[in-house]
Amino acid sequence: MQWLNAIIQGILLGGLYALLAAGLSLMFGVMRIVNLAHGVLAMLAAYLGVVFVNNLGLPWFLALVIVVPIMAAVGYVLQWGLFNRAISKGGLAPLLVAFGLAVVLTQLLQQIFSADSRSIQIGALGTSSIQVSDTIYIGWFPLMTFVVGVLVIAGVQVFLNRAPLGRAMRATSDDPETVNLMGINNRQVYALATALAMATVGLAGMFIGTKTQFIPTYGDLVLIFAFEAVIIGGLGSLWGTLVGGIILGVAQTVGSQINPSYGLLVGNLVFLAILAFRPQGLLPKAVTT
Amino acid sequence: MSLLEVNGLDVHYGDFQAIYGLDLRVDEGETLAVIGANGAGKSTLLKTIAGLMRPTAGDILYEGASLTPVPSYQRVPKGISLTPEGRKIFRSLTVEENLKVGAHIKRPGPWNLQSVYEAFPLVADRRDRLGVNLSGGEQQAAAIGRALMSNPRLLLLDEVSLGLAPVVVEQIYDAIPTITGNGTTVLVVEQDVNQALKVADRVQCLLEGRTVLEGPPSSLTRDEIAAAYFGI
Amino acid sequence: MSTPTETHAHATVTSHAKVKRSTRSSWAGLGIAVPVVLFMAAAPYIIDRGFQQQLVTLFSLVVLATMWNLLAGYGGMVSVGQQAYIGIGAYGLVYLADTLGLDPFLAVPLSVIIAGLLSIPISFLAFRLVGGYFAIGTWVIAEVVKQITMQVDALGAGIGLSLTSLNELSPGRRIAYVYWLSLAAVVIAVAVTYFLMRSRLGLGFTAIRDDQVAASSLGVRVTHSKRFVFVVSAMGCALAGGMIAANTLRITPDSIYSVNFSAFMIFMVIIGGIGTIEGPIVGAIVFFALQEWLSDLGTWYLIIIGVLAIVITLFLPRGLWGLISGNGRIRLFPVGYRLVNPIERFGRHPD
Numbered sequence A: 001m002q003w004l005n006a007i008i009q010g011i012l013l014g015g016l017y018a019l020l021a022a023g024l025s026l027m028f029g030v031m032r033i034v035n036l037a038h039g040v041l042a043m044l045a046a047y048l049g050v051v052f053v054n055n056l057g058l059p060w061f062l063a064l065v066i067v068v069p070i071m072a073a074v075g076y077v078l079q080w081g082l083f084n085r086a087i088s089k090g091g092l093a094p095l096l097v098a099f100g101l102a103v104v105l106t107q108l109l110q111q112i113f114s115a116d117s118r119s120i121q122i123g124a125l126g127t128s129s130i131q132v133s134d135t136i137y138i139g140w141f142p143l144m145t146f147v148v149g150v151l152v153i154a155g156v157q158v159f160l161n162r163a164p165l166g167r168a169m170r171a172t173s174d175d176p177e178t179v180n181l182m183g184i185n186n187r188q189v190y191a192l193a194t195a196l197a198m199a200t201v202g203l204a205g206m207f208i209g210t211k212t213q214f215i216p217t218y219g220d221l222v223l224i225f226a227f228e229a230v231i232i233g234g235l236g237s238l239w240g241t242l243v244g245g246i247i248l249g250v251a252q253t254v255g256s257q258i259n260p261s262y263g264l265l266v267g268n269l270v271f272l273a274i275l276a277f278r279p280q281g282l283l284p285k286a287v288t289t
Numbered sequence B: 001m002s003l004l005e006v007n008g009l010d011v012h013y014g015d016f017q018a019i020y021g022l023d024l025r026v027d028e029g030e031t032l033a034v035i036g037a038n039g040a041g042k043s044t045l046l047k048t049i050a051g052l053m054r055p056t057a058g059d060i061l062y063e064g065a066s067l068t069p070v071p072s073y074q075r076v077p078k079g080i081s082l083t084p085e086g087r088k089i090f091r092s093l094t095v096e097e098n099l100k101v102g103a104h105i106k107r108p109g110p111w112n113l114q115s116v117y118e119a120f121p122l123v124a125d126r127r128d129r130l131g132v133n134l135s136g137g138e139q140q141a142a143a144i145g146r147a148l149m150s151n152p153r154l155l156l157l158d159e160v161s162l163g164l165a166p167v168v169v170e171q172i173y174d175a176i177p178t179i180t181g182n183g184t185t186v187l188v189v190e191q192d193v194n195q196a197l198k199v200a201d202r203v204q205c206l207l208e209g210r211t212v213l214e215g216p217p218s219s220l221t222r223d224e225i226a227a228a229y230f231g232i
Numbered sequence C: 001m002s003t004p005t006e007t008h009a010h011a012t013v014t015s016h017a018k019v020k021r022s023t024r025s026s027w028a029g030l031g032i033a034v035p036v037v038l039f040m041a042a043a044p045y046i047i048d049r050g051f052q053q054q055l056v057t058l059f060s061l062v063v064l065a066t067m068w069n070l071l072a073g074y075g076g077m078v079s080v081g082q083q084a085y086i087g088i089g090a091y092g093l094v095y096l097a098d099t100l101g102l103d104p105f106l107a108v109p110l111s112v113i114i115a116g117l118l119s120i121p122i123s124f125l126a127f128r129l130v131g132g133y134f135a136i137g138t139w140v141i142a143e144v145v146k147q148i149t150m151q152v153d154a155l156g157a158g159i160g161l162s163l164t165s166l167n168e169l170s171p172g173r174r175i176a177y178v179y180w181l182s183l184a185a186v187v188i189a190v191a192v193t194y195f196l197m198r199s200r201l202g203l204g205f206t207a208i209r210d211d212q213v214a215a216s217s218l219g220v221r222v223t224h225s226k227r228f229v230f231v232v233s234a235m236g237c238a239l240a241g242g243m244i245a246a247n248t249l250r251i252t253p254d255s256i257y258s259v260n261f262s263a264f265m266i267f268m269v270i271i272g273g274i275g276t277i278e279g280p281i282v283g284a285i286v287f288f289a290l291q292e293w294l295s296d297l298g299t300w301y302l303i304i305i306g307v308l309a310i311v312i313t314l315f316l317p318r319g320l321w322g323l324i325s326g327n328g329r330i331r332l333f334p335v336g337y338r339l340v341n342p343i344e345r346f347g348r349h350p351d
């Protein structure tokens, strides 16, 4: 029963990881940027949550509704101010700029909020759960996180497939110069894609900041988890990312069940095993261009 | 006033100059063919008109106003549309999605999915196929269709016939009267001189970035054209 | 979408490009380097121990920057996980010397070799990823190495180890020996990079840098060359790890496997100038000076250096050395003609 419980908790955790990974995947998909600042940006969202909920006393859900658009705006500005410039330099510039941003932002958060661990308060919802059997409880908050993770993945996928802007994003990903001949400013598309990615990062940051005690450098782990979910699932496939997140989550909870200090290690080893034996991931995109 | 007027245009790739003080004009409703051998600067000219390249000197007037400060994506709402060399179909999008991207700015006019499919049966048959899986001719037809979806006033076509079977070229050129009939002015770049002479009201021949011959097809002899084309 | 898997090119080197490499300024380079190294070698007779220890820190930074530049500036691989090898080098030294009783100055080259051997299988994993995902992949691998270290009681688990076998020496000798070891490490790291890049492999990298697809069709064995550089860089970082352990005498998993080492390496190389031999040295010196100068500001120094690195990436991609040398006209260590700057060119996606 303990094992079954570990697996169930792992699946729920996987929804959170998929939520973390959606933005990383989207930015890579649209502009081939691997945003190394992804994790610390989630921490920025989490600290905003701390400010709004813990310090200003706003209700959790209201804070969520405020943090998400703030993060979207941050993404839009970052893209215009930093990443678009870096992309026009080409080569290693986007990666190096993203890395620099990650370091700078981590240190800034450290300056502002110190290295003491924090957590966003959510009150009773954080601890209440449904009892499934004698030993298995499903927490409302992890369940909600999982549902939001799945909805975000599905929503982004539908947006990319159906919405005119989503279509423009895919076209821009294929050929950023040629979309200009269709009257589409590829840089604006990039900025909107990053805004959307950061909106999901805002959600992810609120959820992870509520679930976990975090410090600024926790963003490193967030980036790694998101990355592992993306690679396990297969590049370019959002549903794959969900599967990847779930596999990572289960590996970690089962690892912790074996020995509390094994959780991260087992998760990483499962990732490396997939990299070794199935480098294209589990659900790679059917068509690669 | 001409629809398009190019005055003293210089264009460079880094240190290399591809176009030297070029003058060109296209009147509303006429079809101009720009011909020339490989490397004459034809594609460079079209890319500069569409705004993908910046001239280093000279100016381009469209509807009487300078295009110099206008970025490429803002030239499309003004009615300039380019079918680029190499077609540049979006590979991971279906044909229909490619067309819809062409209509992204929603410029009003006669062209829509329906009318493009009618003009290009080749495209209609392949509407659900991914761009990456199209043949060269299908790509070319889809690329023209995609350009038409923005309902251009001035359509720039680059090397429609490149690498295509004569039958397919024929089919595609058959659509040009429909296009001009719908009120679109066409500037076509061709290496295939015979095709160019057939559709064009006027021909302009480039050699190494300069105009060497210009006039209506009827006023030009084959020898004149050949001499200009090859620079002999 | 492009896949993360590396394409393997198998063919033999066929092209023999003629490149004139020695210039008058390169003789000047040798003319400067030799006296400087000789002078530095005399330092233990002149300067006090504290200063020597500081210089060892600077030397380890020079080695790290040079190795990261070898990887990214020439090989096009942005790693955020070189701390794995720093840790292996450091733990290797302490374990071989203290637990197995080897001579510490033998333990250093041995752990460098161990790190090089370990990096071979690691490269097969890491090379399944490219670009930014390669970067995070190397980081994950470093985390795994750290987590495994923390599970091993003989390595002090989560607490770490102290290096005691050097205590047989008097402090003055110990510090001087470590100093000379470190100076030698700098000379080796720079010389190895210099000769690697002047070799056929280096020429191949110039080709890869310009166009990976074209290079592989020309017969440059892209993956093999990259793997070779990856291993050499791992060994260099392990050497730096040994220097750090011998200098500080105490290592913990959190500090020696810290991703901050990667941040330092990247910042030093960007600030100094990527893709040159001189740039990382300049970058290390500037970084070290800034670190000392801004040390009162706490973590602000990293913020300032990080912002500086971003600004340089965007507006001065050839770094400070590019500025000093007039965009590459002066070359103290000419390794072949650079056609393009890697910040601007690497990793551009072929359409």
Ligand SMILES: Nc1ncnc2c1ncn2[C@@H]1O[C@H](COP(=O)(O)OP(=O)(O)OP(=O)(O)O)[C@@H](O)[C@H]1O
Pocket: B013, B016, B018, B036, B037, B038, B039, B040, B041, B042, B043, B044, B045, B085, B159, B191
């Ligand atoms: N990206 C580029 N960089 C440098 N030079 C270029 C580039 N593109 C074209 N050129 C050069 O500019 C000149 C004009 O090229 P352009 O593509 O305009 O010729 P073209 O007339 O379209 O030829 P073709 O009929 O072969 O398509 C040629 O000499 C070509 O080598």
Ligand SMILES: [Mg+2]
Pocket: B042, B043, B044, B085, B159
């Ligand atoms: Mg052309």
